[in-house]
Amino acid sequence: MLLGFACSRSPLARLPEVSVPLELTPAAEKREREVEQAMGAAGAPGRPDAGDGSGPAATAPAGRSGPGQGPHGRAPDPPALSSRRQYELELRYTRGRVELVSAVERTFERPRTTARRMGRFAIELWIGLELVDRVRFDFPLLGAEESKDGGLERGLVTSQKVLVPATDRPTRALLVDRATGEEIELPWPPVESTDAPADDVAE
Numbered sequence: 001m002l003l004g005f006a007c008s009r010s011p012l013a014r015l016p017e018v019s020v021p022l023e024l025t026p027a028a029e030k031r032e033r034e035v036e037q038a039m040g041a042a043g044a045p046g047r048p049d050a051g052d053g054s055g056p057a058a059t060a061p062a063g064r065s066g067p068g069q070g071p072h073g074r075a076p077d078p079p080a081l082s083s084r085r086q087y088e089l090e091l092r093y094t095r096g097r098v099e100l101v102s103a104v105e106r107t108f109e110r111p112r113t114t115a116r117r118m119g120r121f122a123i124e125l126w127i128g129l130e131l132v133d134r135v136r137f138d139f140p141l142l143g144a145e146e147s148k149d150g151g152l153e154r155g156l157v158t159s160q161k162v163l164v165p166a167t168d169r170p171t172r173a174l175l176v177d178r179a180t181g182e183e184i185e186l187p188w189p190p191v192e193s194t195d196a197p198a199d200d201v202a203e
Contacts, residue, residue, distance in 0.1 A: 074176075075131045080114040085166035087190055089123070091175070092159040093139040098175060101159065103190035105166055114165060120179050123162060123186070125170035132170045137162050 086108065090101040098121070119136030126132060139158045164173075166189070173188040 074178075077116060077134050078131050080116060081133045081165040081167060082111040082113040083165040083167060084108050084111050086112055086163040087166050089162050089164055089186075089190060090159060091121075091137075091139075091162060092157070093142060094157050095155060098177065098184060100175070100184075100186055100190070105191055106163075112163060112165075120177065122176045122178060123164050124174045124176055125164070125167070125188070126172040126174065127170050132167065133165055135162055135164050 084107055086106050088104045088106050090103070092099055092101050114133055114135055117136055119138045120142070121138060122134050122136045124131060124134050137160055139156075139160050141158050142156060168189075170188055173186040173190070175184040175186055177183070
């Protein structure tokens with residue numbers, strides 16, 4: 001009993017409870033700040049600037065690259081259009097300069113869906129800040145000429161025919177050189193409706 005009484009009178013039994021707050025070490029605090037900064041730069045999910053589709057649709061800031069996009073940050077391809085009516089555009093590359101040579105409207109038996117392929121050049125159809133369709137293409141022999149000295153070869157003359165959906169939605173058409181960021185405004189629609197018979201020359 002004396003032993004039990006002595007233990008109950010021990011100074012340790014009378015010490016008050018102490019609550020010590022959990023604090024991060026300086027190294028942990030630094031790491032926490034780095035993670036927060038990285039998440040802020042990337043955009044948290046659900047924020048308008050997150051870029052993950054969970055926020056509202058983004059519109060790019062106005063820039064020199066046409067309706068709201070810059071040469072290194074263009075809008076992604078929209079859903080491909082499908083149409084029996086197509087504009088056959090003949091484009092010519094002459095010593096670094098691109099121009100529209102001719103345009104003919106053609107009607108096919110079955111709808112043609114815009115192909116999604118790689119290419120240095122593109123024809124973009126816009127209505128306001130909305131990209132309606134994009135048709136990418138290349139000029140024959142241009143890649144071989146560029147590889148001669150690692151730069152653009154100014155002596156090449158070549159041409160290409162491109163099919164573009166004959167849709168009435170767009171109000172603006174751009175010919176884009178993705179390598180240089182250069183853009184050329186094209187007339188839209190490029191020709192009056194002629195309903196010419198289709199052939200398979202332009203693919």
